[in-house]
Structure formats: structure tokens, C-alpha cells
Amino acid sequence: MQHFSEEIIQQVRAYSRQLEATGKLSPEILAYIYEHQLFKLFLPQSLNGREMALPEALGIFEEAAQIDGSFGWLVTIGCGGNFFAAYLSQEVAETLFSPENAVVAGSGAITGTAIKQEAGYNVNGQWQFCSGAHHATIFTANCKIGATEAETIRSFVLLPDQVRIIEDWKTFGMQGTGSHSIKAENAVVPVERTFDLSQSPLLFPDYLLYKYPFWQFAEVSFAVVALGVGLHFLEEAFATLEQNRQRRQDASPERYAFILKKYETAREELLQAREAFYTAVTASWQEMETQQMLSEEMKKTVSRASKKVAKIARQAAHEMFPYLGMAAATETSLLNQLFRDLHTVCQHTTLISYED
Structure with missing residues (x-):
């Protein structure tokens, strides 16, 4: 891996089971993330960010997910929450996003209400799937504005002392992401x-992202997490295949x-989808550099490539799973965890295709 040392790879993987059990990154792993600004890839340098181009950052996300699915998802x-900094005033953006440990957890659901008052807005609601809730310093939530502005939707920045975390993330995969609900009352x-977000950004006009x-x-962003987890699954599947051959003299x-051929075919198909995905993303970034926007055709190309690489990753795991014995079916095995994580990522609506 290009972006992560062997030391941190082993550290994260050694913590993987505990991360699943607690839904919280360890202080040591969080310290590593802060030191290497892994929550700040998409912040401008003026906010102490790394101001990366999209294709480069996706490579980091893929590797992080290949180390561990929940770790990759949280990074x-x-x-992703860095995106919102451009929609705030300079002063507020600096206050919220400049600190070393600044990171957003939030939800795209419109499940809150806000009533305009003299001091601002009175916000109430509950929002699901706020990944990284336990280490977030910023929470974002969407609300319908009260009766005087019927049907208007606006996004709100809540601080940790304004929300209560409801530990209701009970999925069979990606358990370590701590994607719990948050609740705000008055x-x-x-x-x-x-x-x-329906308006144009207010700040940082030179940052293409x-x-x-x-x-x-x-x-x-979500597709490369599926890709990374899928590659890790195949890596572990091959290791299991080799271990079984060496352990069983009568194999x-x-x-x-037969199984090796299945593995090689699945891996080759995934690598081809990976190449097509990065080709599409790179082309889209080049179009941004020249046109300052994406054409409708380019948007479709990126969407298709994203859905396809996630689909191929999922199919690769399906193709190998029956041949990996009880290790794959045992809940406490790494193979099983990777299978569950991959399918949980691929449930995200952005990765679901309704085309063949």
C-alpha cells in the first residue's frame, strides 16, 4: 500500500474485532488519523487541510477500506463532511473545521424541524446513520422550516452538547462505524x-472539489470503500485456500x-472494474479542470462506473464464498466479517443500480 505503513495496517487490523464490538476508534488510531490529517483531505490549506484532488483522495479511501472496512468508511x-465548509462564512468555517480533531457526522435525511426565532432557529428531530458519532466534533442535520417557511429545507450545524447519541446501529456489517442516530431537543x-446545499458554495472558489x-x-467515495473491502476479501480468500491446501494432505x-481458477477470475474482473472506475473518475476531474463543471453524460459515466465496481466486488465475494468452507460461515472469522462489511456498504442507495 502506498499511503499506509505496515505498522498502522497491523495496528488497525489487530483492533478490528474491538472496533466491531464498540463502534469506536481507539485513541491511538484516532491520534494517527489526526496526525496524518485523514479527516481533512478535502479541506483547503487555509483550514489546515490537505486540499487534495479527488482521484488522489480516492486512492487513500480504497487503501483504508482494504485495511479494515469500518476504518475505511470512517475516514x-x-x-465527506469537509464539503460543507464551503457553505458557511469564513469565520464559522475556521472555527468549526480548523481544529486538528475537527470531523463531521451527519445524516442526509430530512427528519427534523426548525422554527425561526430571534436567536436563530429552534431545532428538534432525530436523524439516523451518523457515522463516527462518537468522535465527531460537528453534527449536520436537515430540517423542514416551520409554518412561516413551509416546505423549505435547510441544513443545520449542531455541536456535540446539543445532541444525544442513540446507539441504534444494529446492522450485520460495518458494525465498527458507530453509525448511530442523533437527537436534538430545542x-x-x-x-x-x-x-x-442547493445553492452555490460561498467560499474557496479555486478549490475544484x-x-x-x-x-x-x-x-x-462509497464505491472505493466497497472496492477496498472486496480486494481484502479476495486477499483473505486466497490465504484461506492456501492454508487449507497445506493443512490437508489429502486435498x-x-x-x-478449480477454486484457484475461480479466485483468479474474480480478482481479474474486479481489477478490470477498478481500472474502469478510476479512468472515469480521472476523466471527470480533468473535465472539471477544463470546464469547471461536469456534463450530464460525464455524470452518467461516473455513476455507472461507481455502481459497477461495487457490483463486481460483491459478485466476487459471492463467487468465492461457497468454496471457503466453514471459515466463511463462522461469525467470528475475518472472512465472514469482510463478507458482511462488503454487503452492508453495497446497500447504500448510491451504489444500487437498476440497470443490467
């Missing part, structure tokens, strides 16, 4: 801590050759 989601949010369409941004050479 990816943590960076939280007072000043106007300057609200924004509207903030002009990239948000839907395609989400698609490519059939024909059986081994």
Missing part, C-alpha cells in the same frame, strides 16, 4: 451555523485448481 465519511442554532456534483462525489489437486 471516507469524515472527509437546540438553538444561530443563522450563521445553517446552510443550503467544492464544485464537483455532490451526488457523484458520494457515489465515487484434491483438481479441487484446488
Whole structure:
């Protein structure tokens, strides 16, 4: 891996079971993330960020997910929240996003209400799937504005002392992401801590990432997590195949050759989908550099490539799973965890295709 040392790879993987059990990153892993600004890949340098181009950052997300699915998801989601900095005032953006440990957890659901008051807005609601809730310093939530502004939708920035975390993340995979619900009751949010994603960004006009369409941004970000987990599954599947061959002296050479061929085919198909995915993303970034926007055709190309690489990753795991014995079916095995993580990532609506 290009972006992570062997030491941190082993440290994260050694903590993987505990991460699943607690849904919380260890202080040591969080310290590593802060030191290497892994939650700040998409923040401008003026906010102590790394101001990366999208294709480069996706390579980091992929590797992080290949180390551990929940770790990769948390790094990816943590960076995704950087997008919102451009929709706030300079002063508020600096206050919220400049600290070393700054990171957003939030939800795209519109499950809150806000009533305009003299001091700002009174916010109430409950929002699901706030990944990284336990280490977040910023929470974002969408609300319908009260009766005087019927049907208006606005996003709100809530601080940790304004929300209660409800530990209801009970999925069979990605258990380590701590993607719990948050609840706010009569939280007072000043106007300057609200924004509207349907409008153009207010800040950092020279940073192309903030002009990239948000839907395609989400698609490519989630797709590389599926890709990374899928590659890790195949890595572990091959290791299991080799261990079984060495352990069983009576192992059939024909059986081994059959499964090995399955593995090689699945891996080759995934690597081809990976190449097509990065080709599409790179082309989209080049179009952003020349046109400052994406054409509708390019948006479709990126979306198709994102969905396809996730689909191929999922199919690769399906193809190998029956041949990996009880190790794959045992809940406490790494193979099983990877299988569950991969399918949980691929449930995200941005990765579901309704085309063949």
C-alpha cells in the first residue's frame, strides 16, 4: 500500500474485532488519523487541510477500506463532511473545521424541524446513520422550516452538547462505524451555523472539489470503500485456500485448481472494474479542470462506473464464498466479517443500480 505503513495496517487490523464490538476508534488510531490529517483531505490549506484532488483522495479511501472496512468508511465519511465548509462564512468555517480533531457526522435525511426565532432557529428531530458519532466534533442535520417557511429545507450545524447519541446501529456489517442516530431537543442554532446545499458554495472558489456534483462525489467515495473491502476479501480468500491446501494432505489437486481458477477470475474482473472506475473518475476531474463543471453524460459515466465496481466486488465475494468452507460461515472469522462489511456498504442507495 502506498499511503499506509505496515505498522498502522497491523495496528488497525489487530483492533478490528474491538472496533466491531464498540463502534469506536481507539485513541491511538484516532491520534494517527489526526496526525496524518485523514479527516481533512478535502479541506483547503487555509483550514489546515490537505486540499487534495479527488482521484488522489480516492486512492487513500480504497487503501483504508482494504485495511479494515469500518476504518475505511470512517475516514471516507469524515472527509465527506469537509464539503460543507464551503457553505458557511469564513469565520464559522475556521472555527468549526480548523481544529486538528475537527470531523463531521451527519445524516442526509430530512427528519427534523426548525422554527425561526430571534436567536436563530429552534431545532428538534432525530436523524439516523451518523457515522463516527462518537468522535465527531460537528453534527449536520436537515430540517423542514416551520409554518412561516413551509416546505423549505435547510441544513443545520449542531455541536456535540446539543445532541444525544442513540446507539441504534444494529446492522450485520460495518458494525465498527458507530453509525448511530442523533437527537436534538430545542437546540438553538444561530443563522450563521445553517446552510443550503442547493445553492452555490460561498467560499474557496479555486478549490475544484467544492464544485464537483455532490451526488457523484458520494457515489465515487462509497464505491472505493466497497472496492477496498472486496480486494481484502479476495486477499483473505486466497490465504484461506492456501492454508487449507497445506493443512490437508489429502486435498484434491483438481479441487484446488478449480477454486484457484475461480479466485483468479474474480480478482481479474474486479481489477478490470477498478481500472474502469478510476479512468472515469480521472476523466471527470480533468473535465472539471477544463470546464469547471461536469456534463450530464460525464455524470452518467461516473455513476455507472461507481455502481459497477461495487457490483463486481460483491459478485466476487459471492463467487468465492461457497468454496471457503466453514471459515466463511463462522461469525467470528475475518472472512465472514469482510463478507458482511462488503454487503452492508453495497446497500447504500448510491451504489444500487437498476440497470443490467
